[in-house]
Amino acid sequence: MRYLFLIIACFYTLNAQALVTPWSSSIPKNSKFKANEDMRGRVEFWKKIYSEVSENAGLFHDPDFPEFTFGEVNWEYIQNDKSLTASEKRKKIDALINYERIRIAAKHKIKDPRRLRLQTGLKERMQKALFLSGQYLPMMEEVFRKKGLPIELSRLPFVESSFNVYAQSKVGASGLWQIMPFVARPEGYIKSYYDKRNHPYYATLLAANMLEDNYRALKKWPLAISAYNHGLGGIKKMVRVSQSSYLPDLIGSEDRTKSWGFASENFYACFLAVLEVEKEAKSLFGDDLLKAKPLPMNRVVTAKAVSKKEALKYFDGSLAMLQKYNPHLNMSLLRKNKMIPSGVPLILPKKASTKLFRTASL
Numbered sequence: 001m002r003y004l005f006l007i008i009a010c011f012y013t014l015n016a017q018a019l020v021t022p023w024s025s026s027i028p029k030n031s032k033f034k035a036n037e038d039m040r041g042r043v044e045f046w047k048k049i050y051s052e053v054s055e056n057a058g059l060f061h062d063p064d065f066p067e068f069t070f071g072e073v074n075w076e077y078i079q080n081d082k083s084l085t086a087s088e089k090r091k092k093i094d095a096l097i098n099y100e101r102i103r104i105a106a107k108h109k110i111k112d113p114r115r116l117r118l119q120t121g122l123k124e125r126m127q128k129a130l131f132l133s134g135q136y137l138p139m140m141e142e143v144f145r146k147k148g149l150p151i152e153l154s155r156l157p158f159v160e161s162s163f164n165v166y167a168q169s170k171v172g173a174s175g176l177w178q179i180m181p182f183v184a185r186p187e188g189y190i191k192s193y194y195d196k197r198n199h200p201y202y203a204t205l206l207a208a209n210m211l212e213d214n215y216r217a218l219k220k221w222p223l224a225i226s227a228y229n230h231g232l233g234g235i236k237k238m239v240r241v242s243q244s245s246y247l248p249d250l251i252g253s254e255d256r257t258k259s260w261g262f263a264s265e266n267f268y269a270c271f272l273a274v275l276e277v278e279k280e281a282k283s284l285f286g287d288d289l290l291k292a293k294p295l296p297m298n299r300v301v302t303a304k305a306v307s308k309k310e311a312l313k314y315f316d317g318s319l320a321m322l323q324k325y326n327p328h329l330n331m332s333l334l335r336k337n338k339m340i341p342s343g344v345p346l347i348l349p350k351k352a353s354t355k356l357f358r359t360a361s362l
Contacts, residue, residue, distance in 0.1 A: 019292055019293045020131075020134075020290045020291065020292060020293065021134065021291060021292075022290060022291075023130065023281055023282060023290060023291050024291075025278050025279050025281065026137070026141065027152060027155070027275060027278060027279055028152070031275065032150065032152075033150070033152050033272060033275055035269075035272045035276075038248040039247075039248060041066075042066055042251075042266065042269040043269050043272045043273050043276070044067060044273075045061065045066040045067045045269075046066070046266065046269050046270050046274075049122050049123075050122050050126045050273055051123060051126065051277050051280075051284045052121070052123060053119075053120075053121025053122070053123055054076060054121045054124065055121050055123065055124045056074065056075050056079045056121075057072060057073065057075065057076065057120070057121050058073055058118045058119055058120040058121060059071075059118070059121075060072070060073070060100070060101065060104050060116040060117070061117055061118075062115075062116075063117040064252075066117075066266065066269075070104050070105075070107075070108050070110075071100065071104040073096060073097055073100040075093045075096055075097070078092045078093050078096065097118060101114075101116055101118070104116065117262070122162075126158070126162070126274070126277060127285055127289075128162065129158050129162040129163040130278065130281055130285070130289065130291060131290060131291050132162075132163040132164070133163045133291065133292075134291030135163075135200075135295045136157075136200050136295070137154055137294075138294045139201060139204070139294065139295075139297055140200075140204045141154050143201070143204045144208055147209075147212060149212060149215075152275060153208070153211055153225070155271065155274055155275055156177070156207070156225070158274040159270045159271055159274055160178040161175065161176050161178055164176070165198055165200060165327040166198065174195065174197040175198040175199075175203045175327075175328075176198075176200060176203055176204070177197070177203045177204065179197045179203060179206060183206070184196065184197050184206070187206060189202065189206065192330065192333070193329065193330050193333055193334075193340075193341060193344050194328045194330060194344060194345060195328050195330070196328055196345065197328070198327045198328040199327070199328035199345060199347075200295075200297070200327075201299060202328075211224060211225070211228060213232070214227040214232055217232055218232075218235060218236070218239075218245070219245070220247075222247040222268050223235055223239070223245060223247060223250075225267065225268050225271055226247060226250075226264065226267050226268050228267070229263060229264055229267040230259070230264040230267070234257065234259060234264075235250075237257060238256065238257060238260055242255055247268060295325065295347075295349075296349045297347050298347065298348040298350060299345065299347055299359070299360035300346050300347075300348055300358060300359060300360055301343060301344065301346070301358055301359075301360050302341065302346065302356065302357060303342065303354075303357055303358045304356070305340065305342050306339065306340045306356050306357075307338060307339055308337070308338055308340060309338075310356065311340055314348045314349065314350060319335075321349075325347045325348070325349060328345070329344075329346075
């Protein structure tokens, strides 16, 4: 829980008032998103990864059937060894994992140890994500509610980014919803001064539109949600090749496409798992579990060029607080320049001057 304490400490630093509240979940009790018999084993595997297995440990499992696990390896004692450099720790951890892979493969009479896949635990990351989600979920639920979409979809950032607004993938996806540049650019999301993929509201709006389009095309939520990860065209191709619109058939298909890999196969199962973890969070992580209070989000656009000094008045003069509310801004440009150009979207914690800002559309 030390990671949570660090996050909470940051909240106290940014504002003297405590910005935390006891944990509660708003997932509907009659949620339509539940694992059926064909998905239950896969979901249970991910539920364990999200709620039981430490980030300094992992489970060896069958890559095609994750519910078949063969053993756990734990390297926390290496990670906590202060006498080792980061490079030395990495080498020792890799050696331990390789040793355990070979040992466990021999124990279970698996000819090729490489057949065993290691999934690192996500327990601490999930705890942090539960805390951080409190800042954004009320706003996100409202976006989905207004579009007539299930509010459970707002939990996909648990899977995509662990509710880290600064999350960046190796392939260029960014923000809470891990939106790719080729999706965002046609929408005018990426400019020199800002990247709306990291704007909590605009990213959620674009993600909701994508999920709505997926569902309209595929008619089934398991497919529509999988398409968020794999792409709508990719799922359509899998449905055509497999001659089935039932997700477990696609997962086990011998005719799967090359791009239909482990992440795509398990995306919907991860989504179902995090829903269950959220609903059971107190029993899994303790009754003292906390979450951040919702961030006040007064969405505006600069009506003209605004001085940085003037903008900082809305954040008690704190550049760190401005960045906290506006993770979409190019901070390197903001630090260099004295003026914020006209037309830049901002999130303010309080009511803004109509001379400097106009209310954001949508």
